[in-house]
Amino acid sequence: MLAIHFGAGNIGRGFIGQLLNQAGFEVCFVDVNPELVDEINKKKQYVVTHASEDQESHLIQGVRAINGKNIEDIAKEIATADLVTTAVGVNILPFIAPAIAQGISQRIRTSPAPLNIIACENAIGGSTQLKEHVFERLEEQDKEKAMTQIGFPDAAVDRIVPLQKNEDMLTVSVEPFFEWVVNESQVAGSIPSIPGVTYVPDLTPYIERKLFTVNTGHAVIAYLGYLLGYNTISEAIQDTFVLENAKEVLSETGQLLQLKHGFDKEKHLAYIHKIIERFKNPYISDEVVRVGRSPIRKLSPHDRLVAPAMELFDYDVTPSHLAKGIASALLFDDPSDAEALELQNYLNQNGLDLTITHFTNIDGEHPLHGLITKEFADLSKMKLRR
Ligand SMILES: NC(=O)C1=CN([C@@H]2O[C@H](COP(=O)(O)OP(=O)(O)OC[C@H]3O[C@@H](n4cnc5c(N)ncnc54)[C@H](O)[C@@H]3O)[C@@H](O)[C@H]2O)C=CC1
Numbered sequence: 001m002l003a004i005h006f007g008a009g010n011i012g013r014g015f016i017g018q019l020l021n022q023a024g025f026e027v028c029f030v031d032v033n034p035e036l037v038d039e040i041n042k043k044k045q046y047v048v049t050h051a052s053e054d055q056e057s058h059l060i061q062g063v064r065a066i067n068g069k070n071i072e073d074i075a076k077e078i079a080t081a082d083l084v085t086t087a088v089g090v091n092i093l094p095f096i097a098p099a100i101a102q103g104i105s106q107r108i109r110t111s112p113a114p115l116n117i118i119a120c121e122n123a124i125g126g127s128t129q130l131k132e133h134v135f136e137r138l139e140e141q142d143k144e145k146a147m148t149q150i151g152f153p154d155a156a157v158d159r160i161v162p163l164q165k166n167e168d169m170l171t172v173s174v175e176p177f178f179e180w181v182v183n184e185s186q187v188a189g190s191i192p193s194i195p196g197v198t199y200v201p202d203l204t205p206y207i208e209r210k211l212f213t214v215n216t217g218h219a220v221i222a223y224l225g226y227l228l229g230y231n232t233i234s235e236a237i238q239d240t241f242v243l244e245n246a247k248e249v250l251s252e253t254g255q256l257l258q259l260k261h262g263f264d265k266e267k268h269l270a271y272i273h274k275i276i277e278r279f280k281n282p283y284i285s286d287e288v289v290r291v292g293r294s295p296i297r298k299l300s301p302h303d304r305l306v307a308p309a310m311e312l313f314d315y316d317v318t319p320s321h322l323a324k325g326i327a328s329a330l331l332f333d334d335p336s337d338a339e340a341l342e343l344q345n346y347l348n349q350n351g352l353d354l355t356i357t358h359f360t361n362i363d364g365e366h367p368l369h370g371l372i373t374k375e376f377a378d379l380s381k382m383k384l385r386r
C-alpha cells in the first residue's frame with residue numbers, strides 16, 4: 001500500500017507519517033525543502049520520540065521523498081497510490097493542487113480504484129478546500145468521474161509538535177497524545193484502515209471542539225505571552241494573567257460548543273483541563289512565535305478566534321475574553337513572521353477600525369468590533385509597560 005504525504009515537516013513526519021507507516025503503508029513524502037528530501041532519501045528512516053518522561057521512541061522505516069517541484073513524478077505516484085494526505089499549512093493547499101489534479105486525471109484514465117485525499121491541517125473543511133483547488137484545475141470531462149472515484153474526507157488532527165532542535169534533522173520529538181478524526185461520509189470506496197484514526201459520520205462537532213479549544217486556547221496563550229515578553233508557552237502559562245484569560249476564553253468557547261453541539265458540560269470541562277495540562281508539558285519547549293505564527297490566518301473569519309466569538313452572539317453570550325484574544329493577535333508584531341509584518345503595516349497605515357474589519361470581516365457596527373477596540377487599548381498599555 002502506498003501513501004503520498006505532502007509536507008515532511010513536524011506533523012508530517014511526527015504524526016501522519018508515523019501512523020501511516022504503522023498501518024503498513026509505504027510512505028512517500030512530497031516536500032519543497034530539498035535538504036529534507038535528500039536526507040529522507042539518504043536515510044530512508046527516521047525516529048519519532050515522545051516528549052515525556054519515558055521518551056518512548058519509534059523507528060519509521062522504508063520512507064522516501066519527492067521534491068514538490070517534480071509535478072510529473074508526483075502525478076505518476078498519485079495515479080497508483082492508495083491514499084494521499086497533506087500537512088503543509090492550509091494556505092499552501094492551492095500550491096499542491098496542480099500535482100494532485102494531474103495525478104487524478106492520470107488515475108481516472110488508468111484505474112477504477114477509488115482514492116482518498118485527506119488534508120490534515122488546522123482548518124475547518126481543509127480537504128473540502130483542497131478539493132475546490134483541485135477541481136478548478138481538472139478538465140471538465142474528468143470532473144464527473146473524479147466526483148465519484150476520488151474522496152476528500154475532512155479531518156481534525158491533534159498532536160502538539162513544536163519546532164525541532166535535534167542533531168539528526170529527521171528526528172521529531174512529539175507529545176505522546178494524538179487524535180486524528182476523519183469524516184467517513186466523504187470517503188470514496190472502502191474506509192482506509194489506519195489504527196489510531198477515528199471515523200465519524202459528521203466531523204463538524206469534532207473539528208470545532210478541537211480548533212476552538214486546543215487552538216483557540218493555545219493562540220491566546222501565545223499572543224498574551226508574546227505581549228508580556230515570554231518566549232515559550234510553558235513560561236507564558238505560568239503567568240496568572242495569561243492562564244486565567246486562557247481559561248476564560250475556553251469557558252466562552254466551551255459554552256458555544258455545549259450550546260451548538262450539545263457537548264456535556266462536565267466532560268467538556270475535563271477536556272479543557274486535559275488540554276491545559278498538555279500545554280504545560282515540561283518536556284516540550286514550544287515558542288510563542290510558533291504557536292502564534294501567521295496571525296492573519298488566525299484572525300480570519302472562519303478560524304479559531306473570530307468564528308467562535310461571532311457565533312456566541314447568536315446565543316446571546318458576549319465573548320469579552322475572546323475579544324481580548326483577538327486584540328492580542330492584532331498586537332502580534334514578531335519581526336520574523338511575514339503575516340505579522342503585513343498586519344502591523346496595515347494597522348499603521350489604516351488605523352485600528354479598518355484593520356479589524358479588513359482582517360476579521362467584523363463590521364464596524366457589530367458589538368464585537370467595539371469590544372476588540374476596548375481590549376486593544378487596554379492591552380496596548382500593558383505592552384508599553386513591558
Ligand atoms: N505542529 C503541530 O503541532 C500541528 C500542526 N498542524 C497543522 O499541520 C500543518 C503543518 O504544520 P507543521 O508540520 O507544524 O509545519 P512545518 O512547517 O513543520 O511543515 C510543513 C512542511 O510543508 C512543506 N511545504 C511547504 N510548501 C510545500 C509545498 N508546496 N509542497 C510540499 N511541501 C510543502 C514545508 O517545507 C514543511 O516541511 C499545518 O496546517 C498545521 O496547522 C496540525 C496539528 C498540529
Ligand SMILES: O=P(O)(O)OC[C@H]1O[C@](O)(CO)[C@@H](O)[C@@H]1O
Binds near residue numbers: 160216218219291
Ligand atoms: O499550526 P497553526 O494553525 O499555525 O497553529 C499552531 C497550533 O497547531 C498546533 O501545533 C497543533 O494543533 C498547536 O500547537 C497550535 O495551537
